[in-house]
Amino acid sequence: MSGRRPLWIILSVLVVAAVAAGLIYVGNSRNISAADAKGRNEIADNGNVQGRLYTGNPATEASLVEREDERLVYVRTIASAARWRVEGLEGPYRLRTGSAYTLILPARKAAYTTKDLLALAPKSFRAQPGGHYLLSESVVVLAGATLILNAPAPDQGLKLRMESGPESFVSVVTLGGSLAIGGAAASTATVTSWDSTKGAPDTVTADGRAYIRVIGGHASISHSHVSNLGFWSGNTGGLSLTGTDAVSTFSEKPPTPAETAAASAGARLLPDKELTTLFKQSAQDYSLVTAGIENLRVDKNAFGLFVTNARDIAIRDTVITRSLVDGLVLHRYVADASIARTSSSGNAVDGFSVGRSTTRVTLDTVDARGNGRNGMTFDGRPLADGPNAVGTAVDAYGSNRVTGSRAERNARYGVELSGGSNLTVADSVLVKNDVGVVVNNGATGVTIAGNEFRDQVRQAVAVRDAEARANVTRNTIAGGDTGIYVRDAHAEITGNTLTDISNHAVTLLGDVRDTAVEGNSIAGYGSTAIWKEQSTAKELGENDLLGWAPAYTVERVVDSVFQPLTFIWLMLGALLLVTAAAKGRRSRHVFRSPYADRVPLTSLTRGIIALEDVRPPH
Structure with a gap:
């Protein structure tokens, strides 16, 4: 061998x-x-992409948010009754709020401008070299008043710095009033936090950070650049448009005599004995906020732009980048919002986030790229699922649309439709997200039509769980592991063109009894064009499978052999x-030689020899 x-x-x-x-x-x-x-084909529960982690301090920042809420309730409470109870009170005045002061701008016909601030707060609103202005005192604009933040000279852009350091930070808040931040194409207004101890914008949120908030009034912002504002919550997130909050209380240590003397310059300081009476006798009103925003750039805020309790919101030609949480947030009770030609990219969590109880929102020609979680998120689930302490209705929300938009390279989903009804994603482009469009949590009346999907990592479209229902039609899907994935849900999958799919063009799993798959053109090189072996799917209809070339994977070879x-x-x-x-x-x-075991005799003897050679010698 x-x-x-x-x-x-x-x-x-x-x-x-x-x-x-x-x-x-x-x-x-x-x-x-x-x-x-x-x-x-599904992100595991313990491996869900949640976005990049917030780097602040939860304990200190949450406490600061609560303190800010108390301060604003205190200001609103005093201001609502001061004009009736304080004799001779006219024009702006100043309130002591803890160890600091807040400048109050009451109602008047003429708008307040930066020139007014220079006169009312000469020590806390100061001009600096380079055309900058430093605001070191919080400002509140009451109902009936308007504050316009613009440059004193019409041919210049405002450069506003809001004091924000380790010891304190300031804010500009409207309580039913209006705020306008106005620039022009040639003279953009810029607003940023400013840490005077470092001579640079404030990038630390753990000790709070300057912010702007419009409560129950109107905001008009154009040709402006807002950056490095806000911390922790949506209300204090940087640039916030909100309705009013619940009533709270306020208590802080009194200021020193030196602080009192410094605060009295430029505006009247209300006495403590009057404030106590006013606080006990006043009430709070509720209102919504409206806004018109265009040509705005927001960079490195905590929340890029936060909106709640609002209606008739129009946002145009806006760019939001590098937010510490979400980019554009429509949080609660937002109705009739239109966002167009707006991009939100590089944010830690979602690019666009549309929360529960928000309806009739249109995202048209928006762009969501490189966000830490979803490009766009719509949550239409009810606020409650039964009787609850505050009597919240159990209705779902919806009537939201995404049209002509783009979602690219987001870490999780391009668009997530979580619950709700009458939802549309149409004529949009989705490129290299983990999943293109996800429909879940029982969303119904969903239309996904006329979109272009390119190279999603796992699925182009996923309709799954809680009997979600969607019509997936006339889409072009190229590349990726799976084209359309349906699990324990129902979908009408018609007229789609799928190419270069590497696993399944269509995957059906679980209870999909009302799902139809027909009239689709399917091409690829995966294991099975339409995989339905573990589903309730029956005859699905006619599809063009001529372009499908099953790949000869190890599993497929073994499966075919071991029949x-x-x-x-x-x-x-x-x-x-x-x-x-x-x-x-x-x-x-x-078959071997017959003499293989034979050897020549000569190999065993000396052969023929002469007789005399063997005779002994005589």
């Missing part, structure tokens, strides 16, 4: 290994298929090979 294993032994080992592999595969084929359809009849023929073939190998070995002993 010359040290080599006989052929029949090698073949026997290979056959035994193949049989073992086949038995293992047959015994686990259902589990493998389930993992493929339910595990690989019952094929397995029998394989075993018979293996036995024939082993028999032939053994017979061949025996035949080598039969």
